[in-house]
Amino acid sequence: MLEIKELHKGFSGEEILKGITATFEQGKTNMIIGASGSGKSVFLKCMLGLFTPDQGEIIYDGERLNEMDEDRQKELRMEMGMLFQHSALFDSMTVEENVMFPLRMFTKMRKKERLEVANDILEKVDLTGLNQKMPSEISGGQQKRVALARAVVNRPKFLFCDEPNSGLDPKTATIIDNLIQKVTHESNITTVIISHDMNSVLEIGETIIFLKDGKIVWNGNNKKIFKTDNEAVTDFVYSSELFRKVRIAQNEGIAT
Numbered sequence: 739m740l741e742i743k744e745l746h747k748g749f750s751g752e753e754i755l756k757g758i759t760a761t762f763e764q765g766k767t768n769m770i771i772g773a774s775g776s777g778k779s780v781f782l783k784c785m786l787g788l789f790t791p792d793q794g795e796i797i798y799d800g801e802r803l804n805e806m807d808e809d810r811q812k813e814l815r816m817e818m819g820m821l822f823q824h825s826a827l828f829d830s831m832t833v834e835e836n837v838m839f840p841l842r843m844f845t846k847m848r849k850k851e852r853l854e855v856a857n858d859i860l861e862k863v864d865l866t867g868l869n870q871k872m873p874s875e876i877s878g879g880q881q882k883r884v885a886l887a888r889a890v891v892n893r894p895k896f897l898f899c900d901e902p903n904s905g906l907d908p909k910t911a912t913i914i915d916n917l918i919q920k921v922t923h924e925s926n927i928t929t930v931i932i933s934h935d936m937n938s939v940l941e942i943g944e945t946i947i948f949l950k951d952g953k954i955v956w957n958g959n960n961k962k963i964f965k966t967d968n969e970a971v972t973d974f975v976y977s978s979e980l981f982r983k984v985r986i987a988q989n990e991g992i993a994t
Contacts, residue, residue: 739764740785740896740928745794747780754780756952758794765926767919767942769933772949773974778932781949782900785930786818787811798896816844819889819927821899821918825881827873833860833884834869840892859887863917879910883917890921897922899931903938915941936975939963948974 740762747755754777762768770778783789785796787803796803798814806814827836837856841847847855860866863883873881882902889897899918903911919942922929933939939946943960948971956968963975 739799740930741795741797742785743795743797745781745784745796746792747784747789748792754952755784755791758949758952758954760947760954760957762928762930763945764928765923766944767922767929767931768945768947769931769939769943770947770949771933771939771974773934776949777952778949779900782898782930782932786820786898787815816892817895819892819894819897821882821886821889821897821902823901823904825873825878825885827881827884827888829873831873832869833865833871833873833876836873836884837887837891840888844892855891856887859891862921863887877910879906879913882906882910882914886914886917886921890925890927893925894927897927897929899929899933901932901934903933903935908937911935911937912941918942919944 742758742760742762745755745758746753758777758781770781772778780789784791791804798817801810801814803811803814828839831839834853834856837859838852841852841855845852857866857869860869863886865880865883865887868876868880868884873884876884886902889899897918902914902918906914915938918929918931921927931938931942940960943963946958946960946963947954948956948968950970956966956971958966963971966972
């Protein structure tokens with residue numbers, strides 16, 4: 739579990755995060771949503787330890803990040819997996835080598851063991867047989883699955899996903915969503931997903947917080963988000979043509 743208490747962060751006198759308190763549950767897909775400029779990226783970088791908060795606490799399984807010494811922080815980073823917005827695969831490495839990279843860096847496994855673990859993960863994300871392909875030889879959706887395999891190959895306790903469906907078509911995005919949720923449940927990971935994709939929210943939003951101007955203005959799940967009367971949330975949810983049609987249909991249903 740990951741707990742955030744009264745988190746503040748600012749730059750050059752401008753406060754970006756304004757007292758965020760939240761709990762991200764283990765074994766669930768926890769989503770952070772909100773419009774551009776709401777503070778999502780700064781929040782993520784604080785949780786990853788890339789930014790030092792001005793005030794507040796970040797607590798990993800009962801341990802406060804600001805109280806950890808350098809060695810413990812390094813250990814914590816080894817317990818984290820990161821799925822980047824644009825996959826961030828190494829172009830000069832094969833699929834297999836990309837997936838094995840964290841094992842080579844952070845474990846003492848022999849190559850045979852690393853191959854066994856990598857093949858097992860590749861099978862779980864439906865990429866069996868693509869071991870020797872280069873990133874440039876596979877599709878964007880396959881690249882994202884390789885990136886997910888690399889993020890979880892070290893069996894992390896915490897998985898962070900930054901806009902995992904960026905640049906993907908709706909069908910492929912749904913596949914990625916379902917894979918993230920699958921590995922979260924199977925490995926009981928605390929997964930935190932930054933997203934602006936309402937399809938993802940509806941697919942896998944088991945817990946959701948909505949940020950606006952650096953504050954949490956709503957929290958709930960994908961079953962409650964259509965029922966809220968919070969104006970900021972409804973404006974965000976129904977900003978796309980698809981969801982405007984859903985709202986019209988709902989209103990017509992109520993009227994009849």
